[in-house]
Amino acid sequence: MNVVVTGLGTTSPLGGDVASTWEAALAGRSGVRTLENDWAEQYGVPVTFAGQLVVPPSEVLSRPETKRMDPSAQMAIVAAREAWADAGLAEAEVDPERLGSIVSSGIGGVWTLLTAWDTVKERGASRVLPLTVPMLMPNSPTAYVSLEFKARAGAHAPVSACASGAEAIGMGFEMIQSGRADIVICGGTEAAIHPLPISAFAAMQALSKRNDDPQGASRPYDVSRDGFVLGEGAGVVVLESEEHAKARGARVYASLLGLGMTADAHHIAAPEPNGAGQTRAMELALERAGLTTADVAHVNAHATSTPVGDMIEARGIRSLLGSHADQVLLSATKSMTGHLLGGAGALESVFTVKALETRTAPPTINVTEPDPELQVDLVRDTPRALPEGQIAAINNSFGFGGHNVALVFGV
Incomplete structure (x- = not known):
């Protein structure tokens, strides 16, 4: 359904x-x-x-x-x-x-x-x-x-x-x-x-x-x-x-196509260092959506601005998407809102849906010197256009206790 x-x-x-x-x-x-x-x-x-x-x-x-x-x-x-x-x-x-x-x-x-x-x-x-x-x-x-x-x-x-x-x-x-x-x-x-x-x-x-x-x-x-x-x-x-x-003739913003949920079972607060659970959540969400990595045009990252967590997620996104990561626009909207904790994934789902609806990836602010390990195209300072046609976007959310959730939306 x-x-x-x-x-x-x-x-x-x-x-x-x-x-x-x-x-x-x-x-x-x-x-x-x-x-x-x-x-x-x-x-x-x-x-x-x-x-x-x-x-x-x-x-x-x-x-x-x-x-x-x-x-x-x-x-x-x-x-x-x-x-x-x-x-x-x-x-x-x-x-x-x-x-x-x-x-x-x-x-x-x-x-x-x-x-x-x-x-x-x-x-x-x-x-x-x-x-x-x-x-x-x-x-x-x-x-x-x-x-x-x-x-x-x-x-x-x-x-x-x-x-x-x-x-x-x-x-x-x-x-x-x-x-x-x-x-x-x-x-x-x-x-x-x-x-x-x-x-x-x-x-x-x-x-x-x-x-x-x-x-x-x-x-x-x-x-x-x-x-x-x-x-x-x-x-x-x-x-x-x-x-x-x-x-009922409702207006539709986007479809929610896939869900992936995993647990790190590693530490009460720290993410698993290799990000295996995070990557697996994204994989499961795409599988459930019936999509491949080539369908992904945008990722709204969990990206909280912590020294360790940001790059674990970024490496996981690169590992998942491979060379296609070069064509994916990455946004980290917590740079503007701060971290809403239990509200973060929901607000960022709103952002992800709006990005798809308007074909516009929102910017990440305050990045004056990107981490040299970052191997995904980060949208910095100004919005950027997403491609036309059928596209999908991933919204990542991770929580203390090792909770990993990835949602895949599409238009």
Whole structure:
């Protein structure tokens, strides 16, 4: 059963919706900025910048909605509403028994959890909000999406660290192919710009510490890369069976053709040094799509800007594509958005679909001196045209714990 993308939604460090986010990405703008707080002075937090939302959910949602949802769920609802309307489903008759929701978070309601603990310590247990557990649950975003759109075919939330959003889209693909649903609202969300996650990632030596140059800090594949930049936001896509989409005359952005998922079984945080699991995920996705490497025109890389991880993925892409890698355009959009953790693969799926729809590969910024090991054609600073005809694109997402997800989209 063929699966197509009929709706897109996001709220991100580049914009409050897909149009503004995509425009900023093509312009090569950075969504990273210095945080306006006193965390560094108060707690000694060593990193003072991140990719914050352009449009806070409080400007879009009602006050009762923001009061009962963790920020991660708020962002998911904003993106899901846009995707739903974009798919033309707001006025359509949708069978709730054939509608699914799969929206993931890598960390869950960390703001709710830590705020509630502060309340216990400072004001006592009796002052904890009754909605604390429903707000902090990692499945809260998908549950709220399910409630919003009456999705009764299933509401799921795979938690696979930074691969969570991509895995949610992969599960949506399988949910439709298995016959469980005709439509699935799927994606990822994350709201973890909080002093504890920042401090913890910094303690792992995972974050860039370029406090004097926030917008230049995320620099995938550059020889001076020194870690990722934390971002926040959500990306949501509406997946639909091709048959169902045609029956209602829906506009189709692209097809989701293949999914590959593997596990490194190597280390709780570090990727397997040879990238075998990452490469295998890409291979499986192409096999499932019925495509060869010659069909691939574009890759939106996981590329977080870490010294080790970037080149493991790049070598895997070169190994997979061989000499055809010279004809493939590589984009690393985290250079502009920062790393949305559980929302990253979903936002980057939106970018991948838009790249195919517009035949334009978005740029990678901040790469002043590419790593000499890089053997794939990196799109730097300005967008570049993708070829006409039938083409495919790969979106890679990898997470702590050895989770590897590759999605293949095509037009």
